[in-house]
Amino acid sequence: EPFGPPGGGARPPQPFVHPTATGSLSGVVVSVKEVEPPLQMGVDESYELTVPSSSGTVQISAQTTWGALRALERLSQLTWWTGKGTAFTVFSCVITDSPRFSHRGVLVDTARHFMPLPSIKMAIDSLVYSFYSVFHWHIVDDQSFPYVSTTFPELSAEGAFDENHIYSQKDVADVLQYAHERGIRVLIEFDTPGHTASWGVSHPELLVPCYTNGKPNGARYGANPLLNSTFEFMGKFFAEVASVFPDDYVHVGGDELSLGQGSCWTTNPDMQAWMKAHGETDYAALENVYEQRFVNVVSATNKSLIGWQELFDNGINLPSDFVVNVWKGGWQEEMSKVTAKFRTVLSSPYYENYIENPYSNSGDWMGYYTTEPLNFTGTAEQKARVMGCETSFWAEYIDSTNFFSRAWPRAAASGERFWSDASVNDPVEASGRLHAHRCRLVARGIPAEPVEGPSFCRDEYDVQYNPPF
Structure with a gap:
């Protein structure tokens, strides 16, 4: 405990x-x-x-x-x-x-809202205090591309919010060293083919042109699966990623590509022509074309891959060491399927960016705490393929002003379950420990919010505020 x-x-x-x-x-x-x-x-x-x-x-x-x-x-x-x-x-x-699970992660999204370097280091420290082992860095997304690439510097020059909202190579090296010294793995994620709008600001040729009434409407969406140049670009970019980030694994995303009627891909004449020539009616076939070539390209960098569950669900021919990151609802059934062949990391029941737990009626942190990640139908061999779990903090409404109070001590409750034996699962017993840990975090400078109603800590959190006038 x-x-x-x-x-x-x-x-x-x-x-x-x-x-x-x-x-x-x-x-x-x-x-x-x-x-x-x-x-x-x-x-x-x-x-x-x-x-x-x-x-x-x-x-x-x-x-x-x-x-x-x-x-x-x-x-x-x-x-x-x-x-x-x-x-x-x-x-x-x-x-x-010893820990129950090796992979005990916290996902931090720095694309929807930028997180300055001191806050990232503070986040890493807070992981250490709660016995996590992985900083899952969701570094870019549709909204911004803050990572400064040496191979394609224009990605951040044009795709970041502005020139101040970037992570230089020096910044990245600083984060990697800081995390390593504290025993925290940095799992970097670059998500494709969806979530790539910021890539297209400097490289519009990467994305599929969208059409309305048979004419281009100026919009673009999703990495283009039909062009060899797409994969040549990805090969060069991920070769750089492999050289910068030392972890054996890179997270390749692969989620939430919109393929519904009237979507960009379904209105593009080149995509339509491919579908007709191949006798396909479901545009997921084109997504699979992209993903298969993409997985092969990234695997050639000698990195092992982890990706969102769609890559498994869509029947991509995945490497044997691929780790499936399960994130959708119905996770028990998905875990039963995935672990029949692949190792997995479970995120579904731990989306803690929400102010209230949307997946449980048993109380906020208690809902996360009482979730048993191996509560799915499977053999002992299948359950041994569960490498661990992650809490996620998607940043639509989170930045440095509220990340720490949103995350802590709620994520510590999940962290206790990820580290401890399965028998350590009583939320009533955990309640006192969680309050004590909240006070510990506050004493160490982490603004963890109260979770147990009216209470006090010996060392209360005090903002060091300097009035501007």
């Missing part, structure tokens, strides 16, 4: 009685067998933490550096101020621990 002793309480406050100290600690000894092995999906994060009941040293042993980092975070959450000078108390314990 990730959350330690309380730092506040409900009204009327109940005094927290500190145990009587039985000795003093002289230091922390950390033993690691593998120093900084590649930080990739499935890396060993196990550890053993021993705090003696009398004087001595705290002992941490871990297989990897990343497990040792988790142990140090756990130790910090077992430590609290006594209220007297610089004296701190630590719970005496022996903990043997």
Whole structure:
């Protein structure tokens, strides 16, 4: 269970009685067998933490550096101020621990609303505090293209909101280094063929021209599946992505392409001609043409791929190591299908950008907490293919002003389930831990919102405001 002793309480406050100290600690000894092995999906994060009941040293042993980092975070959450000078108390314990799921992610969308670099670093720190392991960076979308490409710099020069709302190569390297030092993987996502309007600002030839009454109407939509030049462009771009982002996996999107009657693709004469020549009536066939060639292009960069569930649903010939990111409703049935062949990451029940949980009537964070990700029909082998889960914070109505209060401590409730054994699932028991963790986040400078009604934290959050006049 990730959350330690309380730092506040409900009204009327109940005094927290500190145990009587039985000795003093002289230091922390950390033993690691593998120093900084590649930080990739499935890396060993196990550890053993021993705090003696009398004087001595705290002992941490871990297989990897990343497990040792988790142990140090756990130790910090077992430590609290006594209220007297610089004296701190630590719970005496022996903990043997490891995560239930390797992939414990938070998706942050920086395309619909830009998030400045200090806020991204603060977000990464908040992941560490709640035992997450993956920063899923949804970096571009229809609305803006803030990533500064060295191969195609015009993408951000023309596709970003403006010249100040960009992530330079130096910024990206800074984020990658910052996350790595804290044991957080950065999973980058560039979504195609839909969600590509910002790509088309500088490269309109990438997108399909739209028609009205047989004439071009000036709009364009979706990466063009009929042009070899589309895939030549994607090959060059994703070769750069593969060289910049060190994770074994890149997220290739693949969701929400609009193909309904009257949509752009269905009105384009070139697309219509292809459909007629191939005897097709469902334009999803053209989407599959794109996705199959695209998957092959990105796979050639020696990256493994993760993508939204449409790539599986549409019957694309996917690589054997492909990870399907399940995000739609009816996730139990989808998980049963996907895990028959592929590994998966579950996002569907954890869309926490909503102010209230739309998928549960059992309370906001409690709805997320009580969701059991392996609650689908499947064999033990199938359930072993679930690599983990993600909470998502889509940014239509989120930026740095409200991300942290929207995310925390609600996402911490999900994070506890992603880390802990399946038997740790009682929201009533978790309630006190969540309030304590909320106070811990506040004390560390994260403006986590209250979730338990009237309450207080010993260290309340205080905005450092400097009046402009």
